[in-house]
Amino acid sequence: MNNARPRRNRKSNAIRSMVRESSLTAADLIAPLFIIEGSGLNVPVESMPGQSRFSPDLIVKEASELFDLGVPCVSLFPALEDGLKDSVASESTNPDGLLQRTVKMLKEALPELMVMTDVALDPYSSDGHDGIVDHATGEILNDQSLDVLANMAVAQARAGSDIVGPSDMMDGRVAFIRKALDEEGFQNVSIMSYTAKYASAFYGPFRDALDSAPKKGDKKTYQMDPSNSREALLEMQLDEKEGADILMVKPGLPYLDILSEMRNHTHLPLAVYNVSGEYAMVKAAAERGWIDGEKVMLEMLTSFKRAGADMVLSYFSKEAAQLLRQV
Numbered sequence: 001m002n003n004a005r006p007r008r009n010r011k012s013n014a015i016r017s018m019v020r021e022s023s024l025t026a027a028d029l030i031a032p033l034f035i036i037e038g039s040g041l042n043v044p045v046e047s048m049p050g051q052s053r054f055s056p057d058l059i060v061k062e063a064s065e066l067f068d069l070g071v072p073c074v075s076l077f078p079a080l081e082d083g084l085k086d087s088v089a090s091e092s093t094n095p096d097g098l099l100q101r102t103v104k105m106l107k108e109a110l111p112e113l114m115v116m117t118d119v120a121l122d123p124y125s126s127d128g129h130d131g132i133v134d135h136a137t138g139e140i141l142n143d144q145s146l147d148v149l150a151n152m153a154v155a156q157a158r159a160g161s162d163i164v165g166p167s168d169m170m171d172g173r174v175a176f177i178r179k180a181l182d183e184e185g186f187q188n189v190s191i192m193s194y195t196a197k198y199a200s201a202f203y204g205p206f207r208d209a210l211d212s213a214p215k216k217g218d219k220k221t222y223q224m225d226p227s228n229s230r231e232a233l234l235e236m237q238l239d240e241k242e243g244a245d246i247l248m249v250k251p252g253l254p255y256l257d258i259l260s261e262m263r264n265h266t267h268l269p270l271a272v273y274n275v276s277g278e279y280a281m282v283k284a285a286a287e288r289g290w291i292d293g294e295k296v297m298l299e300m301l302t303s304f305k306r307a308g309a310d311m312v313l314s315y316f317s318k319e320a321a322q323l324l325r326q327v
């Protein structure tokens, strides 16, 4: 006779809270923020309802509201004018450039906030690629890109960045960046590596926000093939050896299996990036009244914790933190 009755553990809110295996708190969240030049500017991103490009002064305001809600970290992405972009991402190392200036302002205003900065050429590149493009062949040049990435990471560290996040997927970049940071005395700057970053169509709205879509071709020679899973473990082993502090999976929702697989094979903390397209889908369906946007958001964020993430980069961070505070 089978007398198991799993429903006993679901009979009341109290007992459900006792047997709950994973939970979501504001401290799990990292808020990506888009920066534009100027002051007092809040320019909505059309394909991401509720998200804006902020000028540096308003970034400080937004980050301080997030921090007060318990969100410990922001990840910054600069949206540059075309005139500042070139084929070798020169603007990325400008100590007075938009990103570096914003990092300084943030760390002065909110020293306890963790400021993370993205390391990849695309926001600064006239080609819209994460590495340097050989214009004769269209190839994305790995080793030539490493110098640019390392210089970018050092410039960000010098401005006060606490965590650099290489999102470029060039081979060997974690070790290269670690060495450059250490040589410049930035032993305490962490590396959150975009370990398993897939060549995904879910990045569309983000590329709208930064106007950073590739001018030619796609990112399939460096970002991973969505069909692959073992390859994520290979990337993971390399990032561990190269000295990454935190490993990331991206996108989130369609790659929960990758997250869970990585959880079973590493002792390092794991992050997941709930990307722009995932955000846009929820917002669009909720606007039509086809789903309950708030409930779907919380279910989605909880699924990342259940699958093994220690932290979640999400455009929902503020909304979720506000809701979590009420309950």
Ligand code: PBG
Pocket: 118, 120, 122, 130, 167, 168, 202, 203, 204, 205, 206, 207, 274, 275, 276, 277
């Ligand atoms: C750039 C970068 C991308 C995202 C984060 N860093 C876009 C891309 O690789 O084309 C996407 C984030 C999102 O869609 O929310 N290296």
